[in-house]
Amino acid sequence: xxxxxxxxxxxxxxxxxxxxxxxxxxxxxxxxxxxxxxxxxxxxxxxxxxxxxxxxxxxxxxxxxxxxxxxxxxxxxxxxxxxxxxxxxxxxxxxxxxxxxxxxxxxxxxxxxxxxxxxxxxxxxxxxxxxxxxxxxxxxxxxxxxxxxxxxxxxxxxxxxxxxxxxxxxxxxxxxxxxxxxxxxxxxxxxxxxxxxxxxxxxxxxxxxxxxxxxxxxxxxxxxxxxxxxxxx
Amino acid sequence: xxxxxxxxxxxxxxxxxxxxxxxxxxxxxxxxxxxxxxxxxxxxxxxxxxxxxxxxxxxxxxxxxxxxxxxxxxxxxxxxxxxxxxxxxxxxxxxxxxxxxxxxxxxxxxxxxx
Numbered sequence: 001x002x003x004x005x006x007x008x009x010x011x012x013x014x015x016x017x018x019x020x021x022x023x024x025x026x027x028x029x030x031x032x033x034x035x036x037x038x039x040x041x042x043x044x045x046x047x048x049x050x051x052x053x054x055x056x057x058x059x060x061x062x063x064x065x066x067x068x069x070x071x072x073x074x075x076x077x078x079x080x081x082x083x084x085x086x087x088x089x090x091x092x093x094x095x096x097x098x099x100x101x102x103x104x105x106x107x108x109x110x111x112x113x114x115x116x117x118x119x120x121x122x123x124x125x126x127x128x129x130x131x132x133x134x135x136x137x138x139x140x141x142x143x144x145x146x147x148x149x150x151x152x153x154x155x156x157x158x159x160x161x162x163x164x165x166x167x168x169x170x171x172x173x174x175x176x177x178x179x180x181x182x183x184x185x186x187x188x189x190x191x192x193x194x195x196x197x198x199x200x201x202x203x204x205x206x207x208x209x210x211x212x213x214x215x216x217x218x219x220x221x222x223x224x225x226x227x228x229x230x231x232x233x
Numbered sequence: 234x235x236x237x238x239x240x241x242x243x244x245x246x247x248x249x250x251x252x253x254x255x256x257x258x259x260x261x262x263x264x265x266x267x268x269x270x271x272x273x274x275x276x277x278x279x280x281x282x283x284x285x286x287x288x289x290x291x292x293x294x295x296x297x298x299x300x301x302x303x304x305x306x307x308x309x310x311x312x313x314x315x316x317x318x319x320x321x322x323x324x325x326x327x328x329x330x331x332x333x334x335x336x337x338x339x340x341x342x343x344x345x346x347x
Contacts, residue, residue: 018295018299021298022294022298038294040297043301044298048302048305051305058303058305062302068299071289071295072261072297074240075289075296076261076262076264076265077243077244077267078285078287078289080243080264080265080267080268080269080270080271081268081269081287081290083269084268084269087269087273096336096337100332100334103332103333103336107329107332108328111325111329112325115317115320115321115325125314129321132321132322132326133329135262137259152310155307156322158300158301158303159304159318160322160325160326162297163323164326165294167327171327171330171331172330172334175331175334175335177330177331177334177338179337179338182333185333185334186329186330186331186333187330189330189333190327190329190333191326193293193297194294194297196293197294197296198294200290200293200294207290215258215262215265215266218258
């Protein structure tokens with residue numbers, strides 16, 4: 001074995017690659033003002049081909065990048081600070097925020113049921129995808145209770161987040177969702193933490209509201225899924 | 234440094250509450266609520282956590298990159314169910330976004346007219 005290749009599989013290289021790709025993404029975003037050009041997409045487009053070219057498998061990458069993943073939980077806690085700074089903008093909006101999240105969680109579950117029925121998707125897949133707009137730990141909890149397939153739930157939850165992160169701001173512009181509170185709530189409700197990361201880039205208020213939406217959406221969906229299942233049976 | 238210690242202490246407290254309540258709501262969500270309440274009640278000073286919190290939340294996208302790359306490893310499951318997964322994710326994510334966004338925005342317009 002060539003020792004050069006060992007260096008390219010080391011943790012420092014993987015950290016360098018990941019943080020470097022993210023940094024390039026943020027710099028490109030600053031220069032190209034297109035909502036579809038964003039750090040997550042750019043970084044994925046840099047990292048995935050690099051790993052394939054250097055023949056680095058996922059377990060090796062996962063080990064090397066684990067330190068970054070560990071920061072996720074503290075970041076969710078830190079969203080409480082953003083919410084504290086922005087809460088004054090939410091005064092007088094509490095009822096409509098709760099109404100929007102309630103509707104969002106019902107639409108989130110029923111839309112999966114509708115799409116699956118139209119496609120004739122097996123029930124086990126439908127059950128696995130029902131909590132897809134919810135933050136990962138809650139979604140896995142829901143799927144465990146309703147008998148879904150955990151890996152499929154994890155994938156749909158995550159792709160849902162990436163999709164919302166990349167397409168969300170463009171889509172909201174298209175359909176005329178303009179106020180920062182509406183944007184943040186929509187991103188957090190539809191695409192949980194990954195959407196919140198994008199909301200943070202739109203502004204502190206959007207980010208704070210999105211963080212709040214993660215929690216509310218998670219709890220509401222946990223209530224809605226069993227009800228929908230009971231009705232369907 | 235103080236900010237990071239406070240964040241980690243709150244996260245630990247959140248994890249404890251999560252465990253005590255059956256683990257259904259994750260510890261970091263409890264942690265977010267505790268952080269918010271502690272700042273609102275001035276139990277924690279804004280200055281002591283602001284730089285650490287901003288550094289984390291402003292770079293939240295980075296924290297999701299490793300998991301995003303993990304999708305490579307899930308290629309088989311995705312390939313088997315690609316049509317259902319693709320339609321579910323695109324259609325339903327946009328529907329949730331539209332419904333939530335519209336409800337908040339439409340009420341705003343009404344309020345403006347009153």
